[in-house]
Amino acid sequence: MNTQDLTKLGVPAGAPIQxxxxxxxxxxxxxxxxxxxxxxxxxxxxxxxxxxxxxxRGELAKALSYRxxxxxxxxxxxxxxxxxxxxxxxxxxxxxxxxxxAVAGALMPDAHVGYGLPIGGxxxxxxxxxxxxxxxxxxxxxxxxxLDLPLADLGARRDALVKAIETETRFGIGAKFKQRRxxxxxxxxxxxxxxxxxxxxxxxxxxxxxxxxxxxxxxGVFTNExxxxxxxxxxxxxxxxxxxSRGTGAAVCDHYSKLAMAKHxxxxxxxxxxxxxxxxxxEGQEYWAAMELMGRYAAANHAMIHQHIAxxxxxxxxxxxxxxxxxxxxxxxxxxxxxxxxxxxxKGATPxxxxxxxxxxxxxxxPGYLVLGKGQTESLQSASHGAGRAMSRTKAMATxxxxxxKPVLQERGVELISAGLDEVPGVYKDIHQVMxxxxxxxxxxGRFDPKLVKMAPHGERPED
Numbered sequence: 001m002n003t004q005d006l007t008k009l010g011v012p013a014g015a016p017i018q019x020x021x022x023x024x025x026x027x028x029x030x031x032x033x034x035x036x037x038x039x040x041x042x043x044x045x046x047x048x049x050x051x052x053x054x055x056x057r058g059e060l061a062k063a064l065s066y067r068x069x070x071x072x073x074x075x076x077x078x079x080x081x082x083x084x085x086x087x088x089x090x091x092x093x094x095x096x097x098x099x100x101x102a103v104a105g106a107l108m109p110d111a112h113v114g115y116g117l118p119i120g121g122x123x124x125x126x127x128x129x130x131x132x133x134x135x136x137x138x139x140x141x142x143x144x145x146x147l148d149l150p151l152a153d154l155g156a157r158r159d160a161l162v163k164a165i166e167t168e169t170r171f172g173i174g175a176k177f178k179q180r181r182x183x184x185x186x187x188x189x190x191x192x193x194x195x196x197x198x199x200x201x202x203x204x205x206x207x208x209x210x211x212x213x214x215x216x217x218x219x220g221v222f223t224n225e226x227x228x229x230x231x232x233x234x235x236x237x238x239x240x241x242x243x244x245s246r247g248t249g250a251a252v253c254d255h256y257s258k259l260a261m262a263k264h265x266x267x268x269x270x271x272x273x274x275x276x277x278x279x280x281x282x283e284g285q286e287y288w289a290a291m292e293l294m295g296r297y298a299a300a301n302h303a304m305i306h307q308h309i310a311x312x313x314x315x316x317x318x319x320x321x322x323x324x325x326x327x328x329x330x331x332x333x334x335x336x337x338x339x340x341x342x343x344x345x346x347k348g349a350t351p352x353x354x355x356x357x358x359x360x361x362x363x364x365x366x367p368g369y370l371v372l373g374k375g376q377t378e379s380l381q382s383a384s385h386g387a388g389r390a391m392s393r394t395k396a397m398a399t400x401x402x403x404x405x406k407p408v409l410q411e412r413g414v415e416l417i418s419a420g421l422d423e424v425p426g427v428y429k430d431i432h433q434v435m436x437x438x439x440x441x442x443x444x445x446g447r448f449d450p451k452l453v454k455m456a457p458h459g460e461r462p463e464d
Contacts, residue, residue, distance in 0.1 A: 010045040011045060015272065019059045020063075041060075044057050049061070062266075063265045071100070071267075071271060072099070072100060078106055079379070081379065085112075089112050092118040093121050101125040101128040103124045105122060108379075108382065109437035110386055118348075120347070121133070122349045123344070124335070124342040124380055125342060126342065128277065129345070130260070131253050131277070134347065136253045138291055139245050139291070141324050143302035145317045145320050147313075160313065163312075166417070169217055169309075170208075173211075173212055180204050180205060186207075188293060189293075193293075195252050195256075199248040203246065206248070207300060208304030210243045214455075215243040216242050216419075217240075218453040219238070219450075220450040221237065222237070222319075222370075223448075238448055240448055244298045246301070252287070261275040264276070323356075324351070325385040326346070327345075328346075348386075350383045350442075352381050353381040356372070356375075358372075360384055361387070361448075363423075364414060365408055365414045366431045367447050369442075369447055369448070371442035371443060372445050374440065376440055379441050405426070413449075414450055415453070416453050417452065418457045419456070420457070
């Protein structure tokens with residue numbers, strides 16, 4: 001049977017067609033008579049409610065039974081920052097703004113394709129949360145600490161700095177500590193979700209670890225031309241980290257995104273990863289509580305990394321700044337001329353409310369920036385979360401070799417402790433162009449130039 005046959009039997013386009021093909025495949029693989037398929041499909045189309053609990057026909061029945069709000073023909077207003085963004089990232093943003101729960105959107109200049117909402121996508125919704133618009137790595141986070149280490153010691157104490165990173169955090173899939181770290185986040189209520197409760201031991205073991213993909217811990221030079229939070233203008237050694245909620249955050253995303261997609265089984269295929277949970281529902285409240293816990297857990301990860309490295313080296317912290325991305329916030333924004341509470345998803349986007357400090361990194365060989373938000377209303381008070389990928393990991397592996405990368409690192413005074421070829425500077429957009437494109441969103445307070453960089457070893461698959 002093909003799409004035309006199914007359409008004639010009354011199967012609508014979108015998810016029902018896909019579910020019908022899944023049913024056909026399972027029916028045939030189950031050893032049933034394929035000549036009876038037209039009658040079988042017609043029976044489910046005629047009375048889907050009768051088959052909702054059927055193991056073989058249930059998913060098709062659910063897709064046929066879906067009577068949720070319709071996708072909008074015209075997207076709600078959204079604005080793009082930056083030029084030459086991937087066409088599919090633009091399509092993803094447009095689709096997100098067609099959701100019946102969407103009220104406004106924005107796309108940052110580092111945008112590229114993601115699951116459901118693009119990376120760099122910002123979406124405000126009405127009393128609903130979209131697990132995939134938060135992201136797989138819930139509450140992924142940046143943290144910068146300026147340390148009282150003389151600049152000369154970046155070279156003179158190189159071995160001690162490397163040892164501090166490698167002793168006080170872990171990289172790679174499933175990385176954990178044998179001697180577990182202690183933090184008050186472990187005293188929180190992990191029973192807010194069966195997923196967090198089931199994964200608490202795993203989370204404890206991974207507390208203070210850095211994961212894989214684009215996560216890093218690095219020493220570098222922080223430069224501020226004017227005083228910041230009491231730190232006089234000057235050049236300082238600083239520690240910068242990027243990581244999130246590790247395996248537990250990914251498990252939360254997986255569980256609740258599947259719940260959301262099951263609740264909205266009739267969504268057209270291209271909208272499925274934008275399925276949402278109402279905050280009036282038990283599942284929505286449960287996800288929200290789990291997401292909030294993952295925010296605290298991600299912050300605890302960074303706290304452990306920075307505290308233990310500073311203690312290992314006998315250093316004091318002079319400035320401490322951090323921010324989430326991959327999160328959802330209840331905020332008040334002016335929508336259609338009226339101020340109201342909305343749920344703002346920032347998937348790979350930095351909060352940039354007026355006077356809010358944040359960190360926007362570049363790559364392992366390009367600068368990152370300490371910024372102050374300007375509270376731009378059309379961006380939903382958001383900015384980019386980095387330079388943004390310019391190519392996929394697969395293309396990066398096929399494009400670059402270490403013989404090309406090492407001279408670039410050497411020229412820029414960067415020593416790489418470990419990393420994969422899919423994270424080298426050439427796979428990222430030009431951070432200077434990205435920052436120029438969002439000059440109306442943030443003010444630059446300081447610059448961080450990486451010098452000693454640690455990422456997951458080459459060959460690790462990404463987690464984010």
